[in-house]
Amino acid sequence: MSRRTPTPSARQVELLEAAYRYVLAHGLADLSLRPLAEAVGSSTRVLMFLFGSKDGLVRALLARARDDELAILDRLRQADQPIGLVLASGRVWAWLAAEEHRPLLRLWAEAYARSLVEPDGAWAGFARATVDDWLDVLAACQPRPERDGQDGAVRRTLALAVLRGALLDLLATDDEPRVTAAVHRHLALLRG
Amino acid sequence: MSRRTPTPSARQVELLEAAYRYVLAHGLADLSLRPLAEAVGSSTRVLMFLFGSKDGLVRALLARARDDELAILDRLRQADQPIGLVLASGRVWAWLAAEEHRPLLRLWAEAYARSLVEPDGAWAGFARATVDDWLDVLAACQPRPERDGQDGAVRRTLALAVLRGALLDLLATDDEPRVTAAVHRHLALLRG
DNA sequence: CTGCTACTGACACGAGTGTGTCAGTAGCTT
DNA sequence: AAGCTACTGACACACTCGTGTCAGTAGCAG
Numbered sequence: 001m002s003r004r005t006p007t008p009s010a011r012q013v014e015l016l017e018a019a020y021r022y023v024l025a026h027g028l029a030d031l032s033l034r035p036l037a038e039a040v041g042s043s044t045r046v047l048m049f050l051f052g053s054k055d056g057l058v059r060a061l062l063a064r065a066r067d068d069e070l071a072i073l074d075r076l077r078q079a080d081q082p083i084g085l086v087l088a089s090g091r092v093w094a095w096l097a098a099e100e101h102r103p104l105l106r107l108w109a110e111a112y113a114r115s116l117v118e119p120d121g122a123w124a125g126f127a128r129a130t131v132d133d134w135l136d137v138l139a140a141c142q143p144r145p146e147r148d149g150q151d152g153a154v155r156r157t158l159a160l161a162v163l164r165g166a167l168l169d170l171l172a173t174d175d176e177p178r179v180t181a182a183v184h185r186h187l188a189l190l191r192g
Numbered sequence: 193m194s195r196r197t198p199t200p201s202a203r204q205v206e207l208l209e210a211a212y213r214y215v216l217a218h219g220l221a222d223l224s225l226r227p228l229a230e231a232v233g234s235s236t237r238v239l240m241f242l243f244g245s246k247d248g249l250v251r252a253l254l255a256r257a258r259d260d261e262l263a264i265l266d267r268l269r270q271a272d273q274p275i276g277l278v279l280a281s282g283r284v285w286a287w288l289a290a291e292e293h294r295p296l297l298r299l300w301a302e303a304y305a306r307s308l309v310e311p312d313g314a315w316a317g318f319a320r321a322t323v324d325d326w327l328d329v330l331a332a333c334q335p336r337p338e339r340d341g342q343d344g345a346v347r348r349t350l351a352l353a354v355l356r357g358a359l360l361d362l363l364a365t366d367d368e369p370r371v372t373a374a375v376h377r378h379l380a381l382l383r384g
Numbered sequence: 385c386t387g388c389t390a391c392t393g394a395c396a397c398g399a400g401t402g403t404g405t406c407a408g409t410a411g412c413t414t
Numbered sequence: 415a416a417g418c419t420a421c422t423g424a425c426a427c428a429c430t431c432g433t434g435t436c437a438g439t440a441g442c443a444g
Contacts, residue, residue, distance in 0.1 A: 011391075027309035029221065033432070044432080046392060054432060106308050113305035116298050116363050117219035127364035150370075157361060157374035162350070165357030169349060171308050172319035178342075182349035189381045203421075225402070236402080238422060246402060 012050045015042055019057065020064050024103040028058065028110055058122040065107055069130065073137040085159045086190050088141035093183045096167050097176055106171060134160050162186045204242045207234055211249065212256045216295040220250065220302055250314040257299055261322065265329040277351045278382050280333035285375045288359050289368055298363060326352050354378045 008016075018040035023031060033044040033054060051057040072095050076088055095101065108130070115126035138156035139147055146152045162183060170179045200208075210232035215223060225236040225246060243249040264287050268280055287293065300322070307318035330348035331339050338344045354375060362371045 009390080029306055029309060032430075034430080043393070045394085048433070049391070106305075109305040110309050112360070112364070113298075113301040114221060117221060117302050127360075131361055131364045150373075153370060154373045154377055157358075157370055158354070158377050161357030161361060161371070161374055161378075162353050163357065164360050165353030165355065166349075168304070168319075168356050168360075169323055169353060172304070172323045178345060178349055179353070181342075181346040182353055185346055185350050186353075186378075201420080224400075226400080235423070237424085240403070241421070 009050075015040060015047070015050060016060055016064060018042075019047075020061055023061055024107055028061070028107065028114070031058070033057075055122045062111055062122065062126055065104065065111065066126075066129070066133075068104055069108065070133060073133060077137055077140050079141075082141050082143045082147070085138060085142055085155055086187050088138060089159050089163060089183070090187055092163055093166070093180065096163065097170060097180055102171065105167060109168070109171060131160070134163075201242075207232060207239070207242060208252055208256060210234075211239075212253055215253055216299055220253070220299065220306070223250070225249075247314045254303055254314065254318055257296065257303065258318075258321070258325075260296055261300065262325060265325060269329055269332050271333075274333050274335045274339070277330060277334060277347060278379050280330060281351050281355060281375070282379055284355055285358070285372070288355065289362060289372055294363070297359060301360070301363060323352070326355075 019036060022036055022039050031054075033047055037044045037047055047057060051060055072092075076083075076091060096105065111123060112127045112130065115123035115128075119125075135153075135156055138159055139152070142152055142156065146155065166179050166183050169182075170176060173179070211228060214228055214231050223246075225239055229236045229239055239249060243252055264284075268275075268283060288297065303315060304319045304322065307315035307320075311317075327345075327348055330351055331344070334344055334348065338347070358371050358375050361374075362368060365371070
């Protein structure tokens, strides 16, 4: 068995990477094995063999997307000392607003919404997991006394809400100046 | 022809209402005519007759959901004089956070995300339209000198981002106290 | 060469999809 | 009574879907 987590095997990660690119371009909503297989130069048979089922493939793709997401989050975390929510939010927004990340973020939005409507299956817990991922990393950015206690939790909840709300706006309107100005306005408010 | 907009006909609105309830409970993602028809006590044949196609049905359902959305927005608008963004945001959040509106808001999130990924077809422009709807009504809540000019636009963009970001969090975590506290924190910041 | 493991191709099955066709029936207007 | 319009039922067509089956082949270990 070369199914999932046990040593993904070269061919498997290669195909996953190709499938990931395909999904970034076409969305997950009406993903279908046959068109996907053709696009990545493979066959449904092989996809089934490597990922067990369509559900397995989708799970692997969502995990792949989450890896991309965690990669930037880790760059925030690795600072030697907490940089504070304001600076962290500013950096995260710069990443979110970059044009080249739109496909990933659209995919993220799709998976998030779907996991809300259909809490079972391959999508299960995706929304919840990403909220926790982000809140965790924002917590790590807060200085020590602020971080603990529920006031700190409220602060990072607000920071996350601004970032994600702004992201939704940006994805729909593509009006980067207006949305970025709104985020910066919020950061200015926080500074006092 | 009793197709769409030209006088919806009693039977049509009756079935649309039933289908809307069904979709609120089951989501739009894998909506299928036969199960839907059975659930609402009709047949695919009739649905096709009344709505022309599945796309037509979906369009009608999205329009129906938008009507629900616009209904609350109008209650804000009808105030004799502008109430300001702070008060408006507070009221809107009270509505968003109410438990009984979750199904509608989940449906909204689903439609929004899907219209981002698949900008053609029945979903076209849904995300864009709702952003504009909300920004318009928030603009109407702003006092006169503030409303015009791009600073006003930035202000309401931020207000909208907070509301929608908080909504995303709430839908995923169901942690109303934390999220409501974050929204109120933002309102407190705005007050100065 | 033998065997073993990883991988792949061709094909079929059964279920579910949206939609089209043909024939109705109920209720109203004239 | 006639006729028109709105609506409905039964059924079939042409797909596409995920998945299963059976037979392979390439590469490497012994």
